Amino acid sequence: MIRLVPNQSDQIERSGLVTFSFEGKPVQGHAGEMLVSALLRAGYLNLRHAPMDKAPRGAFCCMGLCQECAVRIQGQTVEACRTEVAENLIVERI
């Protein structure tokens, strides 16, 4: 089939894979990418529960405003969309 917008996914060279954990389970991501993209790729869409109705929530604005992707790393609440993946990072739900 003719494609005017070619699929360029195989022309992208990414950094090596590292392993971090989300809720105790190992997740692979490319070193230096944002947590949110690694978690999305691994199928972890539900990142937290809304404090009032406990409904599942996931990354929404992807630019550090909405706080829906807030996760906990070393006791600090951070935005998954502004935090880079690194080897052995321990990421938990807040």
Added chain:
Amino acid sequence: MSDHFDIAIVGAGPAGGNAALTAAQSGLRVVLLDEQPAAGGQVWRGKSPSILSAPMTPETKAGNDLRHAIDQSQINHMSGTRVWDIRRDGDKWSLQILCDAQSLQITATSVILATGAREYVQPVTGWTTPGVIGLAGATALFKQSLSLPGDKTVVSGTGPLVFFVASEIRRLGGTVAAIVTPNTRADWARALPSMLQHPKLLARGGVWMADLMLAGVPILWGHAVSKVCGDDHVTSVQTQALESDKQGPIFEADSLCLGHGLIPQIEAAQMLGVPIHHDPALGGWVPDVSPDGVTPVKNLYLCGDGCGIRGALAAGLQGTLTGARVARDLGKTAPAPSIRAWQRAAGFGKAMTGLSIVKPKLEALTSDDTILCRCESLKRSDIRAEITTGAKSTNAVKSGRRAGMGPCGGKYCQTVIAALIAKETGKPIGAIPPSTPRPPLRPVPLGQAAGDFHYDDLPIPKPAPL
């Protein structure tokens, strides 16, 4: 590093970046503060270090050019830095910033706010389901990580962004289940005269459109998403024709990109006393500002989409105008560029912004059981009840129900709440201003905001005698 600068610029997108370059060329000491790891703003967002090489896009090239120019200049560029408070301190400005988990204070004679835009999403039942991301949010994923929101995505929203996002999903190897846009072909025909001035952009849009048609991706004009289904994550997306109210097709998908235009980020300007007015053609509430960035507040300047959505091209030109103006106001010689180029670019940007003015039929898809305030999980019925019992302003709804006090600071609920107050009270939308912004402008961990201190050093006044 001395912590006093001639100019502090907040935001390193096309506007802030170009303002910084122009001001630095005149010999001023400039600090450029930005919360992202690389300059470029949202539109020219830099790639993360995980991308070693990738095909060049026009956005990458424009961003690389700006980043290169900033690197070569004398600008002190502080990336990954959040400005969470700005105050007048005698004859200078004092800025509280958070950088590498440390709280710092810097001062500057003049401040330029180039805070850009955020996305407006008209709430619809299920929009809080994981897998629903903003349309502009999706472009952040593409530009930074070249990653996809899911395997099969419905792309829905207004203006040209919907076609850009769909096209990028295909370029990165994903599948577009459908495009659902409230705009009609007639809306686009009306915008066409302004687009003819930018044949390159028009041609690029033409390629996206033709590719999507060739690939057989359904494009639903004059339609909107009426409901998002799925508990833990998106499983399907319901649509509706706006004019006829007829139910449209249901698409199975694991993700939805949803967005209805951009809103200027005016909180910092508003907090510092710049008057605002409502202009739907510019994205809603905008500060009073001249084309070269001058505001009624002394030594405070604004440029770019934060003073009205006119697009990246206009933002860059206004950045240059503003940087030169500040330099001249501080006694330096700087060229006084013509505002004609900015006006032309703004004409195009405004035509695109006009495509996102919310249609009443789209607004009507937000039902009483739709969550308006994501942070506090408040439904439309909750907000309506608050209005009915006397809350006639966004401030009143905020203090009554906490809508706007959550972690997002009201960024994703205030516009829709203001529209609801206007509707319920019969007032024009221009009579319902956004709630009073207060620091922190961004969430700050209390421990970091307080910085390092010893309890013994805290001045504790003696208790008053009983």
